[in-house]
Amino acid sequence: MSETLTAGGTRKLQIWRGDLTSGQLVDYELETEPGMVVLDAVLEIQRSQAPDLAVRWNCKAAKCGSCSAEINGKPRLMCKTRLDHLPADEPITVEPMRAFPLIRDLVTDVSWNYRVNEQITPFTPRENLREGVDVLNGDFLIDQSETDRISEFRKCIECFMCQDVCHILRDHRMHNRYYGPRFMMRIASLDMHPLDGVDRLDQIADEGGIGLCNITKCCTEVCPENIHITDNAIIPMKERVVDQRHDPILKILGRTPNKGRSKPPARSATPEL
Amino acid sequence: MAIEHHDYDVLVLGSGGSGLRAAIAAAEAGARTGLVCKSLLGKAHTVMAEGGLAAALGNVAPEDGWTTHFQDTMFGGKYLNNWRMAELHAKEAPDRARELEHWGAIFDRTPDRRMSQRAFGGHTYKRLVHIGDRTGLEMIRTLQDKTVHSDVDVFMETTITKLIKDGDRVVGCFGYRRATGEQITFSAKALVLATGGSGRIYRITSNSQDCTGDGYSLAYEAGAEMVDMEFVQFHPTGMVYPPGVAGLLVTEAVRGEGGILRNALGERFMEKYDPKRMELSTRDVVARSIYTEVKEGRGTPHGGAFLDVSHLDSDYVKRKLPSMYDQFLELAGVDITKEPMQVGPTCHYFMGGIKVDADTGATRVPGLFSTGEASGGMNGANRLGGNSLGDLLVFGRRAGFGAAEAAAQVGSVSLPQEEISAAQAEVAHFLSRSDGDNAENPFLMHRELQTIMGDGVGIFRDKEGLTQAIDRLESLQGRVENLKAPSDRLDYNPGWQLCREVKNMLNVSLMVARAALMREESRGGHSRLDHTAYSDYWGAHNIVIHRESEHDMTLTPTPVLTRDELVELVEARKEAEKAA
Numbered sequence: 001m002s003e004t005l006t007a008g009g010t011r012k013l014q015i016w017r018g019d020l021t022s023g024q025l026v027d028y029e030l031e032t033e034p035g036m037v038v039l040d041a042v043l044e045i046q047r048s049q050a051p052d053l054a055v056r057w058n059c060k061a062a063k064c065g066s067c068s069a070e071i072n073g074k075p076r077l078m079c080k081t082r083l084d085h086l087p088a089d090e091p092i093t094v095e096p097m098r099a100f101p102l103i104r105d106l107v108t109d110v111s112w113n114y115r116v117n118e119q120i121t122p123f124t125p126r127e128n129l130r131e132g133v134d135v136l137n138g139d140f141l142i143d144q145s146e147t148d149r150i151s152e153f154r155k156c157i158e159c160f161m162c163q164d165v166c167h168i169l170r171d172h173r174m175h176n177r178y179y180g181p182r183f184m185m186r187i188a189s190l191d192m193h194p195l196d197g198v199d200r201l202d203q204i205a206d207e208g209g210i211g212l213c214n215i216t217k218c219c220t221e222v223c224p225e226n227i228h229i230t231d232n233a234i235i236p237m238k239e240r241v242v243d244q245r246h247d248p249i250l251k252i253l254g255r256t257p258n259k260g261r262s263k264p265p266a267r268s269a270t271p272e273l
Numbered sequence: 274m275a276i277e278h279h280d281y282d283v284l285v286l287g288s289g290g291s292g293l294r295a296a297i298a299a300a301e302a303g304a305r306t307g308l309v310c311k312s313l314l315g316k317a318h319t320v321m322a323e324g325g326l327a328a329a330l331g332n333v334a335p336e337d338g339w340t341t342h343f344q345d346t347m348f349g350g351k352y353l354n355n356w357r358m359a360e361l362h363a364k365e366a367p368d369r370a371r372e373l374e375h376w377g378a379i380f381d382r383t384p385d386r387r388m389s390q391r392a393f394g395g396h397t398y399k400r401l402v403h404i405g406d407r408t409g410l411e412m413i414r415t416l417q418d419k420t421v422h423s424d425v426d427v428f429m430e431t432t433i434t435k436l437i438k439d440g441d442r443v444v445g446c447f448g449y450r451r452a453t454g455e456q457i458t459f460s461a462k463a464l465v466l467a468t469g470g471s472g473r474i475y476r477i478t479s480n481s482q483d484c485t486g487d488g489y490s491l492a493y494e495a496g497a498e499m500v501d502m503e504f505v506q507f508h509p510t511g512m513v514y515p516p517g518v519a520g521l522l523v524t525e526a527v528r529g530e531g532g533i534l535r536n537a538l539g540e541r542f543m544e545k546y547d548p549k550r551m552e553l554s555t556r557d558v559v560a561r562s563i564y565t566e567v568k569e570g571r572g573t574p575h576g577g578a579f580l581d582v583s584h585l586d587s588d589y590v591k592r593k594l595p596s597m598y599d600q601f602l603e604l605a606g607v608d609i610t611k612e613p614m615q616v617g618p619t620c621h622y623f624m625g626g627i628k629v630d631a632d633t634g635a636t637r638v639p640g641l642f643s644t645g646e647a648s649g650g651m652n653g654a655n656r657l658g659g660n661s662l663g664d665l666l667v668f669g670r671r672a673g674f675g676a677a678e679a680a681a682q683v684g685s686v687s688l689p690q691e692e693i694s695a696a697q698a699e700v701a702h703f704l705s706r707s708d709g710d711n712a713e714n715p716f717l718m719h720r721e722l723q724t725i726m727g728d729g730v731g732i733f734r735d736k737e738g739l740t741q742a743i744d745r746l747e748s749l750q751g752r753v754e755n756l757k758a759p760s761d762r763l764d765y766n767p768g769w770q771l772c773r774e775v776k777n778m779l780n781v782s783l784m785v786a787r788a789a790l791m792r793e794e795s796r797g798g799h800s801r802l803d804h805t806a807y808s809d810y811w812g813a814h815n816i817v818i819h820r821e822s823e824h825d826m827t828l829t830p831t832p833v834l835t836r837d838e839l840v841e842l843v844e845a846r847k848e849a850e851k852a853a
Contacts, residue, residue: 005514005515005605005606019764033515033516033517034515034516035514035515035516035517035518035604035605036515036516036517037517037518037604040517046716046767047716051714051716051758051759051760051767051768052759052760052762052766052767052768053767054764054765054766054767055767056312056313057482058312058316058318058481058482058483059316059318059320059321059481059482060481060482060518060521061321061479061518061521061522061600062599062600062603063320063321063407063410063596064312064315064316064317064320064321064481065316066312066313066316080603080604082603082604103452103764103765104764104765105765107452107765109452110313111429114313114314114421114427114429117418117421118421118422122376122377122418122419122421122422123376123377123418125375136387138371139332139371139374139387139388140374140375140387141385141386141387142379142382142386143382143386144381144382144386147379147380147381147382147404150379151379151404151405154379154404154410154411154414155407155410157320157410158315158316190377193377193379196377
């Protein structure tokens with residue numbers, strides 16, 4: 001039976017207002033409607049009480065990943081968080097993500113993520129694709145099971161909440177040494193593509209800084225798409241780095257490129273925040 | 274003070290699928306290319322597309338081919354389509370789909386490991402390449418990464434408020450950086466408008482907040498022609514409850530995978546309206562059917578129809594429709610594997626748009642091109658699901674090449690100072706609030722506009738309602754110059770942004786309402802209660818709109834662009850429909 005949606009009556013929100021120089025939580029109150037999400041509340045406050053409230057949003061359907069914020073201290077999409085799922089007896093706090101520089105109010109500068117993405121060598125088909133096995137008259141031949149495996153990572157909507165909650169970035173501010181979970185996952189999706197021909201192992205280990213991740217799984221917990229970032233993307237790549245870089249026999253014989261892949265990615269330093 | 278300025282051969286406005294594809298093509302052709310997006314890269318409305326990309330690959334149905342796809346598109350568009358566009362689309366979509374896969378996109382597979390294809394309304398065969406119910410996201414991410422690794426400069430969160438002309442020619446544009454409010458100008462030898470649609474003129478819409486018709490309005494003001502603006506697609510299935518999510522899209526893939534529509538009496542009502550195609554009839558028919566059921570008192574508790582997949586295997590539903598499963602569970606508390614959804618029509622897509630040359634995307638204004646939902650013609654009176662994702666690839670690429678080729682013919686361009694000054698004055702005016710100046714609040718005016726459009730220019734229309742709507746829109750026009758941002762700060766000011774967007778949406782609303790009044794018939798996405806039948810005259814004419822002078826919006830019925838070599842295909846389809 002479907003859950004009964006009830007109007008929440010009046011709710012109190014505390015929204016972080018301010019810029020890089022100063023700011024504080026500001027109290028607001030509003031009448032709620034059944035099923036209202038935090039973004040509805042914030043936009044209603046913007047419309048009726050705080051017209052200069054800066055908030056980034058777009059699809060309001062949990063598909064674009066624009067409206068990430070910290071709600072009651074936890075990274076969440078504002079458009080997917082219902083007021084009536086949050087404790088009714090206390091104000092709801094809404095704050096900007098902390099891992100990125102603040103622009104104003106709830107809006108942060110997430111451009112660092114885009115600079116990291118530019119460093120990652122894109123999908124490049126293998127040179128030795130076999131007709132009838134890998135490709136047929138120009139069409140790629142891929143198994144559904146391979147699609148399913150990569151597809152999990154490609155569900156990512158780039159809300160950057162995994163980056164926000166990752167303590168390597170959030171607390172240790174090591175943006176210039178670690179790409180963060182989002183881009184580990186991006187590399188994993190390229191690496192696991194059955195027809196990709198790039199060996200990204202050194203990039204994962206060096207500029208990517210995968211060794212810095214100590215598997216606390218905070219990223220997985222906040223992912224709105226329920227992607228198993230740590231288990232399915234980061235850990236398999238960590239294992240591969242260990243196998244190939246630290247195996248005593250390979251150290252003597254020299255490492256052979258992964259799975260017969262030969263093209264090394266173009267590489268440059270991890271971007272600064 | 275000097276303004277930030279950039280100079281390109283080709284500048285693309287809009288970073289949805291068509292804008293990205295245009296930028297990739299322009300860069301490939303050797304043009305110095307810039308891409309401006311109103312939001313962050315990868316957030317455009319294309320990410321919302323769920324069902325798939327229509328391309329007659331014939332992987333699932335070997336008998337499929339471009340001629341059938343062309344005929345389906347023409348039939349779906351009620352023969353008002355630009356024939357050449359429908360032809361190019363049907364012919365080229367398969368190569369564009371393959372190309373995406375070669376750029377790293379991942380789609381669901383057939384048992385023999387090729388791209389799988391699913392059924393969709395109005396398509397004769399299983400034709401839609403897809404990945405679960407998030408095909409648009411897959412395409413955006415693929416195109417985004419291709420763009421980032423092409424030679425394209427990207428300007429994120431940059432709002433463009435005016436196209437700049439030198440004589441007859443578009444030579445660039447003016448806008449501001451959203452984060453700081455700092456002004457910015459671009460000069461470009463060719464400019465591509467890929468700014469999407471304008472769903473935000475309605476309150477109940479599946480569209481992102483960015484969909485405010487900026488491109489329609491900017492192009493119109495710059496002298497371009499618009500076509501088919503009366504044809505607004507109301508997607509039959511949007512969420513109707515809870516109120517905050519009303520309008521949110523429920524993908525057609527739900528019906529493609531076997532979902533059944535019922536009214537409150539439990540009747541499978543599509544049997545009455547289209548017994549042959551049932552739930553997979555064209556979108557205009559299904560939307561009107563649901564609306565009629567509700568209006569005649571057979572609606573669900575929240576004023577919609579039931580859409581049910583609970584008879585399907587629950588694991589299959591979760592695998593094929595994962596976003597829908599999550600969406601209903603999280604937002605409405607409904608488990609769709611166990612109970613029906615409640616759905617109703619929601620404004621989804623603009624068939625109309627900037628009138629372009631099919632082959633190159635050129636408008637009648639030198640230097641100005643358009644593609645994707647921003648352009649019109651491909652879809653005629655009604656778009657088939659899946660054709661927009663094909664459209665944006667086929668015509669995005671063509672517009673990118675078209676613009677690059679045109680740019681190569683131009684020496685250099687410069688921006689006339691008086692045009693820049695006029696653009697500066699406009700954005701400054703929105704901020705210069707003072708006491709007693711009858712300031713209009715953009716948030717409130719936007720609501721008012723949405724109410725007018727919902728009241729008089731919705732899914733069913735008549736002369737009286739349209740005339741009233743036009744009167745009310747014209748009175749808004751008298752007040753639009755008083756729009757003032759409630760706050761005068763420059764950095765990330767939502768009210769300031771909305772002022773120009775409301776102006777754009779008002780332009781678009783007037784186009785839609787006036788064209789809807791002129792078209793005295795019912796066809797595709799346009800239904801007149803006072804003219805319920807097809808008219809032979811209107812079946813052969815598109816309505817073309819241009820700006821004669823500042824307040825003179827001129828509408829001209831113009832013969833449909835046909836093509837001799839396609840007459841046989843079109844007539845064959847018309848005959849087949851008659852026989853059926």
